[in-house]
Amino acid sequence: MAKIVAVTGNEAVANALRQVNPDVCAAYPITPQTDMMQRFASFVSDGKVDTEIILVESEHSAMSACIGAAAGGGRVVTATSSQGLALMWEMLFIAAGTRLPIVMPVVNRALSSPLNIHGDHSDAMGARDSGWIQLWSENAQEAYDNTIQAFRIAEHMDIRLPVMVCLDGFITSHSIERIEYLEDDEVKNFAGEYQQLYPLLDVDNPKSYGPLILPDLYMEYKRAQHEVMTRVSKFVLDVAADFEKLSGRKYGLFESYRLDDAEIALVILNSAAGTAKDVVDEFRDKGIKAGLLKPRLFRPFPYEEVASALKSAKAICVMDRADSFGGFGPMYMEIASAMMLNGSRPILINKIYGLGGRDFMPEHAQMVISELDEIAKGGKIKTFKEYIGVRE
Amino acid sequence: MKLKGWRELPLGAVVLDAGSAAEFKTGSWRAFRPVWKEENCIQCLFCWMYCPDMAIKVKDGRRGEFDYDYCKGCGICALECPGKKGQKAIVMEEEGK
Ligand code: SF4
Ligand code: SF4
Numbered sequence: 001m002a003k004i005v006a007v008t009g010n011e012a013v014a015n016a017l018r019q020v021n022p023d024v025c026a027a028y029p030i031t032p033q034t035d036m037m038q039r040f041a042s043f044v045s046d047g048k049v050d051t052e053i054i055l056v057e058s059e060h061s062a063m064s065a066c067i068g069a070a071a072g073g074g075r076v077v078t079a080t081s082s083q084g085l086a087l088m089w090e091m092l093f094i095a096a097g098t099r100l101p102i103v104m105p106v107v108n109r110a111l112s113s114p115l116n117i118h119g120d121h122s123d124a125m126g127a128r129d130s131g132w133i134q135l136w137s138e139n140a141q142e143a144y145d146n147t148i149q150a151f152r153i154a155e156h157m158d159i160r161l162p163v164m165v166c167l168d169g170f171i172t173s174h175s176i177e178r179i180e181y182l183e184d185d186e187v188k189n190f191a192g193e194y195q196q197l198y199p200l201l202d203v204d205n206p207k208s209y210g211p212l213i214l215p216d217l218y219m220e221y222k223r224a225q226h227e228v229m230t231r232v233s234k235f236v237l238d239v240a241a242d243f244e245k246l247s248g249r250k251y252g253l254f255e256s257y258r259l260d261d262a263e264i265a266l267v268i269l270n271s272a273a274g275t276a277k278d279v280v281d282e283f284r285d286k287g288i289k290a291g292l293l294k295p296r297l298f299r300p301f302p303y304e305e306v307a308s309a310l311k312s313a314k315a316i317c318v319m320d321r322a323d324s325f326g327g328f329g330p331m332y333m334e335i336a337s338a339m340m341l342n343g344s345r346p347i348l349i350n351k352i353y354g355l356g357g358r359d360f361m362p363e364h365a366q367m368v369i370s371e372l373d374e375i376a377k378g379g380k381i382k383t384f385k386e387y388i389g390v391r392e
Numbered sequence: 393m394k395l396k397g398w399r400e401l402p403l404g405a406v407v408l409d410a411g412s413a414a415e416f417k418t419g420s421w422r423a424f425r426p427v428w429k430e431e432n433c434i435q436c437l438f439c440w441m442y443c444p445d446m447a448i449k450v451k452d453g454r455r456g457e458f459d460y461d462y463c464k465g466c467g468i469c470a471l472e473c474p475g476k477k478g479q480k481a482i483v484m485e486e487e488g489k
Contacts, residue, residue, distance in 0.1 A: 097404065
């Protein structure tokens with residue numbers, strides 16, 4: 001029986017972590033994640049979980065402690081945002097390369113400088129190449145559901161990779177929404193008993209982690225790391241199917257919204273997708289064939305599936321809430337690669353929006369869809385990369 | 393030794409065979425060679441404790457000759473060696489001299 005509550009995204013994810021009851025959590029506070037780990041720390045103090053919590057002096061140490069605990073043989077979690085994720089950078093690659101199934105909610109926030117505590121995706125996009133699996137969430141319900149599913153994906157014996165669960169800072173982390181919680185025992189059964197692989201604490205079978213691998217073998221390890229990533233999407237779908245049986249909520253590699261016959265399409269991540277879907281409906285009511293694709297699994301990126309979902313579109317706008325200065329937005333580059341595989345060559349434009357928590361309003365989506373409509377009808381392309389919602 | 397292909401590697405580069413460092417001989421790194429002067433040795437075994445590799449083998453509580461296969465010539469043993477009456481029991485000599 002689902003329990004319906006009104007909670008923030010941080011509260012929902014902290015509750016998911018409580019229900020999974022991990023062995024170890026090493027964390028450091030950073031806005032807007034702070035209140036998630038604070039709530040989790042309360043669960044520890046109140047004896048609601050068996051988790052050993054390690055309060056560290058930085059995020060670099062948090063991830064280092066997580067790596068040690070996971071290599072030791074524990075089910076391990078942490079959470080972070082922005083500068084915290086940036087400070088973990090070195091250790092992120094070690095967690096992934098060592099194939100440790102750590103689960104980490106990332107409450108997306110802009111990176112300094114200038115200093116800003118509000119939501120955008122530059123933190124997690126910067127960690128795109130670290131070897132972590134990334135699941136993105138539109139709202140608190142998706143963040144809760146993705147967190148629960150993340151354990152099963154990360155810990156699968158054929159995967160063993162760390163997973164980031166991304167949710168928008170403040171917009172999702174601090175807004176109160178209606179959430180359906182699963183029962184504690186349902187989550188416990190779904191996540192299952194933690195299966196250890198090569199635990200260091202099994203002292204009867206000594207082993208070493210982190211050896212020096214020289215040019216004669218390094219590249220083979222990297223090739224193997226890519227290979228395991230290519231197998232991830234299958235397990236993401238398997239886990240989603242099981243989750244749907246339990247919760248009634250359906251997840252895929254991405255959400256296709258009115259895409260089947262769409263001539264113009266938006267590609268947009270996380271909370272802004274909710275606003276944009278409303279605007280897509282408005283345009284559909286006017287007879288304009290608009291659709292939307294909201295990625296969920298960003299790493300590994302499901303190129304072929306995305307290309308096929310977008311195949312009817314003549315003009316696509318990829319909306320990025322992160323930038324690559326002097327380049328296109330990170331999502332744009334993925335969609336451009338996907339379309340190359342497809343062989344179809346729609347017009348692809350890129351809009352950068354919502355940096356540092358700048359509001360994404362329905363007017364912005366209306367403007368973009370109108371522009372796409374013009375382009376699809378043969379109109380001129382203004383510019384391929386543009387910033388929207390910015391003052392001149 | 394045939395090198396492994398990417399499909400044959402242990403996951404995460406975890407080394408599952410304990411003591412496999414014995415297969416990794418670092419002797420070729422050496423530019424200076426420690427030489428044992430048995431007459432100055434008090435068998436304190438500091439060298440055995442400090443050696444970062446396993447170039448000093450102890451048998452029946454006493455050290456013998458260096459195992460140069462594992463000696464990278466770092467000089468730590470020579471530095472730590474107390475010797476006898478101010479005379480070191482380990483001295484470093486340049487290789488090839
Ligand atoms: S020189 Fe270094 S490696 Fe060689 S025996 Fe002395 S301590 Fe060991
Ligand atoms: S440290 Fe010097 S004196 Fe002590 S056992 Fe080694 S060689 Fe002998």
